[in-house]
Amino acid sequence: MEKIKSNSDHEHGYGLYVLVWLALVTLTGLTAAVAGINFGKLSIVVALLIAIVKSYLVLTEFMHLKTEERTFRIFIFVALFFILISLTLLFTDYSFYTR
Amino acid sequence: MTTQEHAVENVHRDDIRSRMGMWLFLFSELILFGGLFLMYSVYRYMHQQDFSIASKEMNTFLGTLNTVILLTSSLTMALSIAAIKKGKKGFSIFLQIVTILCGIAFMVNKVIEWSHEFAEGNFPGSSILANKPSGQILYFGMYYSMVGLHGLHVLIGMAIIGFMTVFTIRGKITKDDYVKLEAAGLYWHLVDIIWIFLFPLFYLIT
Known part of the structure; x- marks a missing residue:
């Protein structure tokens, strides 16, 4: 509206x-x-x-x-998603070293 | 007169793609700081106690004050763009100058904080810091590199806004062509967002 x-x-x-x-x-x-x-x-x-x-x-x-435009939001989403992936992989890795 | 105006309207310009270009640059900044944030998270995970003890050295009042200063500068930056859109050139210039002044205030506070830390011996390479547990050395290492890099961005942002103010005064940024100011604004707001995360991560560890 x-x-x-x-x-x-x-x-x-x-x-x-x-x-x-x-x-x-x-x-x-x-x-x-x-x-x-x-x-x-x-x-x-x-x-x-x-x-x-x-x-x-x-x-x-x-x-x-x-x-x-919607493209901008898609860009941001992808950028943040990759940071999240890095963080997840990093901590999966570290949880093996520290225990 | 009318032909001139018509010609101006047809100048090849694509403001949306210009802003997109700026956003792409901002993503490279995100990667730069993102890497440091990842490093920080691992070190903090490994040395939770030491990070908590070391963060007690921080001046929470100055940290909070700096957050408010930077948020206010983001407001004046956004308002300066709104003002130029409405054709209020003088008001926009005033707001841009206020933004720069907020940046200066932020840096002055940083100098006060860092001089205090240096006086306490909490600086890279000092013998006092070298005798502390490794987690605290890492905390101060991360503190100086991340907050220092952010401070550098504040300085660059202030310089860019300074150029924009000159452009606005000279009439290169106008009611109809303000994409340069928007790009400078995007950079300034990103610097603000990075500080929004740095503040709780370095000052408010319980």
Whole structure:
């Protein structure tokens, strides 16, 4: 319904950017606050989850991935997928060495 | 008059592919930092205790402040593009300068942090650090290489935005042609994303 405009260069209001910034700063505060609580092994998971949410906001809003062509999103997905593969293979390998 | 305007519209330009080119470059940056993040994860996995002890040396307040500064600079960068799209040249230039000033503030904080670390003897090659357990030496090794490389990117980003400001003043970046500014913005936001991960990984280890 909203995508009546065929122009890919959407008009961005200042307001949305300020809202995204507020969310990012709040999440930063949350990470710093949560770091004081000891979740044990879960601490790193919580910290990384917050970092992923923040990156998602920067990618979609500030870097305009939301309004960019689909090809861009496929590129990112492939790039991140390969990093994930590297990480998985690396840790499969290391779990054999350390035990 | 009308013919001139018509000619300008027909200049061969493909902004979408220009941005795609920038994204492809950003992926090479992702590989560069990705490798370091992989190395970090293995070292941390092997030396969990030492990483936790070594990270206590970090100034969490300055780290959090720097995160907020960099996020704010990302906001002003995004706003400067929105402003030029609306044809507000002066406002866009102002926001670009604020972005550069945020970058300077970030680097000043880094200098304060690093001078403190150096005074404590936590620098590569120091005898104090050499006597610490290997996990802590690795932590500081990773800290200086990753945060240092990121700092270098902040400096380069500031220089690029500086050029963009000059282009905007000279009228090379306009309401109808701002893809250069967008590319600079993409670079700056990537630098921001890398810091979003560096911050919890080096400052907030419990």
